[in-house]
Amino acid sequence: MKSASCAGLRRGLPFALFLVGFACRPALAAEAFPSKPITVIVSLQAGSASDIATRVVANDLSKKLGVKVIVENLPGAGGVLGAARLHSAKPDGYTLAALNNGLITFVPNLPDRPSFDIGTLSAVSMIAELPSVLVVPAALPVSTLQAFVDYSRRHPGKLSYGSVGMGSPQHIAMEMLKSATGADLLHVPYRGGPQAVADVVSGQIQATWIAVSVAVPFIKTDQLRALAVGGGERSPQLPDTPTLKEAGVAEFEYVPWVGMYAPPDTPAPVLHKLSEAVREVLGRKASRDQIAGYGLRAKGSTPAELQQLGESERREMAAVIEGLRLR
Numbered sequence: 001m002k003s004a005s006c007a008g009l010r011r012g013l014p015f016a017l018f019l020v021g022f023a024c025r026p027a028l029a030a031e032a033f034p035s036k037p038i039t040v041i042v043s044l045q046a047g048s049a050s051d052i053a054t055r056v057v058a059n060d061l062s063k064k065l066g067v068k069v070i071v072e073n074l075p076g077a078g079g080v081l082g083a084a085r086l087h088s089a090k091p092d093g094y095t096l097a098a099l100n101n102g103l104i105t106f107v108p109n110l111p112d113r114p115s116f117d118i119g120t121l122s123a124v125s126m127i128a129e130l131p132s133v134l135v136v137p138a139a140l141p142v143s144t145l146q147a148f149v150d151y152s153r154r155h156p157g158k159l160s161y162g163s164v165g166m167g168s169p170q171h172i173a174m175e176m177l178k179s180a181t182g183a184d185l186l187h188v189p190y191r192g193g194p195q196a197v198a199d200v201v202s203g204q205i206q207a208t209w210i211a212v213s214v215a216v217p218f219i220k221t222d223q224l225r226a227l228a229v230g231g232g233e234r235s236p237q238l239p240d241t242p243t244l245k246e247a248g249v250a251e252f253e254y255v256p257w258v259g260m261y262a263p264p265d266t267p268a269p270v271l272h273k274l275s276e277a278v279r280e281v282l283g284r285k286a287s288r289d290q291i292a293g294y295g296l297r298a299k300g301s302t303p304a305e306l307q308q309l310g311e312s313e314r315r316e317m318a319a320v321i322e323g324l325r326l327r
Helices: 002-031 049-065 077-088 101-109 145-154 169-181 193-202 212-220 268-283 285-292 303-324
Strands: 038-042 069-073 095-100 122-129 132-137 160-163 186-189 207-211 224-229 257-262
Touching: 038 049, 038 077, 049 069, 049 095, 049 122, 049 212, 049 257, 049 268, 049 285, 077 095, 077 101, 095 101, 101 169, 101 257, 101 303, 122 268, 122 303, 132 169, 132 193, 132 212, 145 224, 160 169, 160 193, 169 186, 169 207, 169 303, 193 207, 193 212, 193 224, 207 212, 212 224, 257 268, 268 285, 268 303
Parallel strands: 038 069, 038 095, 160 186, 160 207
Antiparallel strands: 095 257, 122 257, 132 207, 132 224
């Protein structure tokens, strides 16, 4: 009997070791992350400020993590299509998205909000702030923000502005400008910023907010005229363009940002590894200088910091959007 028991123990030992090894595999897999290519969805068009900043980070992130980091543009519905793809992706860290603050803080407060909860996305890290400028066609007979407002009032129902969709940063910023100044402007949503800029240049629409980096070439070639930058300080690239406050609008500032997010319920260790990698990339002078060369400001964060920022701005914008009575 004793012999049989010992034999059974000896026979069971390899199987028990197998089970222990099998149970350890998930932990080993987590430690090995990442082990295959990562896809980063950009919810706006190629060439947008969000896209430019994300591609700089993705390129250096690939070197840091030792795997390919593929950027995929998925514009549409003001970025909601890209956010929806991320929301339904497997929470394993291999699908991420670069989302702007409009999606995170404005869209959830709109009457026609998405069917999924954007607030459940997992924050990874801030990527950059995107200094922006209000531009009009060079042919429009205005040279200041006040002159533009006065011109719109003299031509009610005739002037329009473009944005990348309902609830986008450009849309909300322009509606806030209308509320503050009494400007008479109609909203025209576009699939992406480059299309809106092209139509301002051609005179199809009369205004849009766009990243300074995108606007400068058109301003220098006298195709667009800059009326005001959205931040609290003048842009080094447009030193002669006043801030909103200097132009007479002290009610708000407009500084869009883009952050990296993962699907809901992504494991904390994966989020922190990704966040540390992004922050290390953004901490390198070469990366910061490259992003700054496009007129953008590199800015990393921890997952908790980005989560807190999104929640805080979402609460603030709830009252703003309710006051604007958007339809």
